[in-house]
Amino acid sequence: MTYSQKLRDARWQKVRLKVFERDGWKCQAQKCRSPKNAMLHVHHKKYLPNRDPWEYPLTNLTTYCEKCHDRLHTEPNGGKLEDGHFYAWGELPGLLGFEPHGYLTEAQDGSILCACFRLDYNPDAPDILLAGSATDVQRKASAFARQRTFIPMFVKGQDFGWEYCGKYRVEAATKNLTEIAIHAERAAARTKAIAGVLFLEKEPEG
Numbered sequence: 001m002t003y004s005q006k007l008r009d010a011r012w013q014k015v016r017l018k019v020f021e022r023d024g025w026k027c028q029a030q031k032c033r034s035p036k037n038a039m040l041h042v043h044h045k046k047y048l049p050n051r052d053p054w055e056y057p058l059t060n061l062t063t064y065c066e067k068c069h070d071r072l073h074t075e076p077n078g079g080k081l082e083d084g085h086f087y088a089w090g091e092l093p094g095l096l097g098f099e100p101h102g103y104l105t106e107a108q109d110g111s112i113l114c115a116c117f118r119l120d121y122n123p124d125a126p127d128i129l130l131a132g133s134a135t136d137v138q139r140k141a142s143a144f145a146r147q148r149t150f151i152p153m154f155v156k157g158q159d160f161g162w163e164y165c166g167k168y169r170v171e172a173a174t175k176n177l178t179e180i181a182i183h184a185e186r187a188a189a190r191t192k193a194i195a196g197v198l199f200l201e202k203e204p205e206g
Helices: 010-022 066-073 089-096 135-146 177-186
Strands: 040-044 061-065 103-106 112-118 128-132 151-156 162-174 194-202
Touching: 010 040, 010 061, 040 066, 061 066, 089 112, 103 135, 112 135, 128 135, 128 177, 135 162, 135 194, 177 194
Parallel strands: 112 151
Antiparallel strands: 040 061, 103 112, 128 194, 151 162, 162 194
């Protein structure tokens, strides 16, 4: 189970609500200027080893609006991406060395540089990716399937920023209609047809 999947667990959702209720459903940043109806996030003051999200003490969690939470995550971290850590979209260019785009980011030579996927469109990312039917989308998916280099992978759920999952490449791909139909049922947010399914493998550690 990825960290993003854990954030959808009912146990985390209960803790999340407790934090919001304790903080009066208000951003706790001293100089917050966001409107009262701004989206709220639960911020971990520090990450603890071998802990599931719902196992953190409430004292280690606090409420921030989306802007203030993003600002916290744009503080310098040595320029190194770490598995399981969340990053604001605005800090990714500095960490990657290029401007990422949603879905697959393509270089001028046609190679794929990184992947950024929303979990409502790709619920089994980063292990399984669904390619849409648009010509540009299929072209990028095919290029990703051909190349053997591992690329940085980010996923985003409803809360927090973009989770770095490590580096991945395509292990297998299919356009089998039965296989596509199975995965299409899980991606309810998609309004366009799915043309293919990519199965990924993670780069081994070390």
